[in-house]
Amino acid sequence: xxxxxxxxxxxxxxxxxxxxxxxxxxxxxxxxxxxxxxxxxxxxxxxxxxxxxxxxxxxxxxxxxxxxxxxxxxxxxxxxxxxxxxxxxxxxxxxxxxxxxxxxxxxxxxxxxxxxxxxxxxxxxxxxxxxxxxxxxxxxxxxxxxxxxxxxxxxxxxxxxxxxxxxxxxxxxxxxxxxxxxxxxxxxxxxxxxxxxxxxxxxxxxxxxxxxxxxxxxxxxxxxxxxxxxxxxxxxxxxxxxxxxxxxxxxxxxxxxxxxxxxxxxxxxxxxxxxxxxxxxxxxxxxxxxxxxxxxxxxxxxxxxxxxxxxxxxxxxxxxxxxxxxxxxxxxxxxxxxxxxxxxxxxxxxxxxxxxxxxxxxxxxxxxxxxxxxxxxxxxxxxxxxxxxxxxxxxxxxxxxxxxxxxxxxxxxxxxxxxxxxxxxxxxxxxxxxxxxxxxxxxxxxxxxxxx
Amino acid sequence: xxxxxxxxxxxxxxxxxxxxxxxxxxxxxxxxxxxxxxxxxxxxxxxxxxxxxxxxxxxxxxxxxxxxxxxxxxxxxxxxxxxxxxxxxxxxxxxxxxxx
Numbered sequence: 001x002x003x004x005x006x007x008x009x010x011x012x013x014x015x016x017x018x019x020x021x022x023x024x025x026x027x028x029x030x031x032x033x034x035x036x037x038x039x040x041x042x043x044x045x046x047x048x049x050x051x052x053x054x055x056x057x058x059x060x061x062x063x064x065x066x067x068x069x070x071x072x073x074x075x076x077x078x079x080x081x082x083x084x085x086x087x088x089x090x091x092x093x094x095x096x097x098x099x100x101x102x103x104x105x106x107x108x109x110x111x112x113x114x115x116x117x118x119x120x121x122x123x124x125x126x127x128x129x130x131x132x133x134x135x136x137x138x139x140x141x142x143x144x145x146x147x148x149x150x151x152x153x154x155x156x157x158x159x160x161x162x163x164x165x166x167x168x169x170x171x172x173x174x175x176x177x178x179x180x181x182x183x184x185x186x187x188x189x190x191x192x193x194x195x196x197x198x199x200x201x202x203x204x205x206x207x208x209x210x211x212x213x214x215x216x217x218x219x220x221x222x223x224x225x226x227x228x229x230x231x232x233x234x235x236x237x238x239x240x241x242x243x244x245x246x247x248x249x250x251x252x253x254x255x256x257x258x259x260x261x262x263x264x265x266x267x268x269x270x271x272x273x274x275x276x277x278x279x280x281x282x283x284x285x286x287x288x289x290x291x292x293x294x295x296x297x298x299x300x301x302x303x304x305x306x307x308x309x310x311x312x313x314x315x316x317x318x319x320x321x322x323x324x325x326x327x328x329x330x331x332x333x334x335x336x337x338x339x340x341x342x343x344x345x346x347x348x349x350x351x352x353x354x355x356x357x358x359x360x361x362x363x364x365x366x367x368x369x370x371x372x373x374x375x376x377x378x379x380x381x382x383x384x385x386x387x388x389x390x391x392x393x394x395x396x397x398x399x400x401x402x403x404x405x406x407x408x409x410x411x412x413x414x415x416x417x418x419x420x421x422x423x424x425x426x427x428x429x430x431x432x433x434x435x436x437x438x439x440x441x442x443x444x445x446x447x448x449x450x451x452x
Numbered sequence: 453x454x455x456x457x458x459x460x461x462x463x464x465x466x467x468x469x470x471x472x473x474x475x476x477x478x479x480x481x482x483x484x485x486x487x488x489x490x491x492x493x494x495x496x497x498x499x500x501x502x503x504x505x506x507x508x509x510x511x512x513x514x515x516x517x518x519x520x521x522x523x524x525x526x527x528x529x530x531x532x533x534x535x536x537x538x539x540x541x542x543x544x545x546x547x548x549x550x551x552x
Contacts (some may be wrong), residue, residue: 372536
């Protein structure tokens with residue numbers, strides 16, 4: 001069933017709005033066996049749950065069809081299987097849509113397999129005593145505002161879907177590295193006892209899950225000795241995996257970017273806390289013995305990943321309504337620009353208080369000076385500064401007033417304020433986590449095949 | 453004094469309200485410098501006005517890298533932060549500005 005002894009898995013995205021053309025390039029000429037699209041950030045499933053509630057036919061990654069349109073013809077021509085969590089809060093609906101799209105494009109009947117069962121909101125409602133991982137508080141406090149609860153499923157569920165022979169596997173919440181480990185487990189027949197290979201596949205998945213971040217994205221500082229060749233044409237990465245668990249990360253010739261020990265090391269440590277204890281649904285990965293070696297131009301070999309057996313729980317992300325953020329921005333320049341911006345911020349806050357609005361939290365940024373790293377020592381007063389005011393509150397009206405009062409500074413504030421933004425209002429969907437025993441979740445995990 | 457960015461590079465990642473920032477030496481000499489001098493206390497100084505929680509430091513000698521885990525650095529976390537850079541992606545540059 002393999003094209004070559006080595007399995008090649010391409011990374012097609014790192015978030016829902018990632019670039020698409022480099023994924024199409026991989027599908028077209030990458031000689032890949034699988035193309036994996038990772039599209040779910042922490043709260044994306046919560047957001048899509050809300051969307052689905054308003055329109056039951058929606059709730060999948062909004063750009064799914066754009067992606068499939070770009071890669072499906074080449075994937076079918078080159079026998080590339082697609083694995084993705086673009087199903088988000090509605091994987092079945094997503095698969096039905098994908099199949100309809102393929103038929104409309106003359107691509108025929110696409111065999112899809114769908115993983116469901118990550119939605120554990122009903123299970124959680126019955127267990128208000130569970131403790132939130134971040135605060136230690138009981139889950140009960142969040143339940144009234146809960147909009148979603150999804151367990152990070154592992155590679156085993158995705159493996160079962162791949163084993164149906166489907167061309168397109170769609171899931172909801174699955175741990176990011178598991179999306180990449182699953183094709184390797186299926187292809188080589190790795191089991192959960194095979195910790196060395198699970199470690200290699202999980203580490204490879206971790207290196208690929210943020211896509212271009214391992215091939216030169218989020219890396220360059222060309223004046224600081226970190227040049228990235230042809231960044232505009234940045235290519236997406238792939239992993240070549242062998243049956244023994246050896247892994248080489250690479251990118252296609254003729255694409256921009258770089259794959260080397262430096263880019264791989266940055267990505268390896270990305271979002272890792274204790275490097276001996278990186279918990280995924282498939283294993284507990286230990287990268288303290290891991291080595292990265294150059295293996296030619298834009299090729300890096302990874303060795304020495306270790307793992308301990310998976311834990312008895314799944315991590316669940318609970319999405320909940322957490323009020324609103326209102327925001328406004330306006331700019332000042334020239335003499336005393338910073339002080340006029342400060343004065344403007346004071347005025348906005350006084351006017352909001354006079355109108356009777358109250359806010360749980362306020363942040364005032366002086367963009368160009370202190371908005372990213374705060375007011376540390378030694379900040380130089382900039383020639384021009386953009387004031388940004390962001391305030392947290394419980395009502396939409398109070399949130400709208402922040403941007404309204406900020407924009408009104410054009411006429412009613414200190415001199416020379418320009419470029420006021422339209423008022424910005426964000427509905428806050430926050431997330432926290434709980435752990436839930438595997439045996440509660442596993443019985444509800446289902447693989448559904450869609451084919452004619 | 454050497455600015456960290458002259459001898460090392462790194463990236464910031466987010467999980468909830470915690471930022472992790474890698475510091476990876478360009479070479480062996482740089483590695484011994486950061487291993488010896490880039491202490492939790494030094495990082496705490498640089499992040500005092502940003503992070504509310506404790507800082508943990510991990511050594512990865514094979515990769516010539518340190519990993520700092522900085523709690524309470526993200527204004528409540530990416531999903532609810534009031535900050536412009538809610539992920540704290542730019543915090544790697546603050547780390548790299550440290551003089552050692």
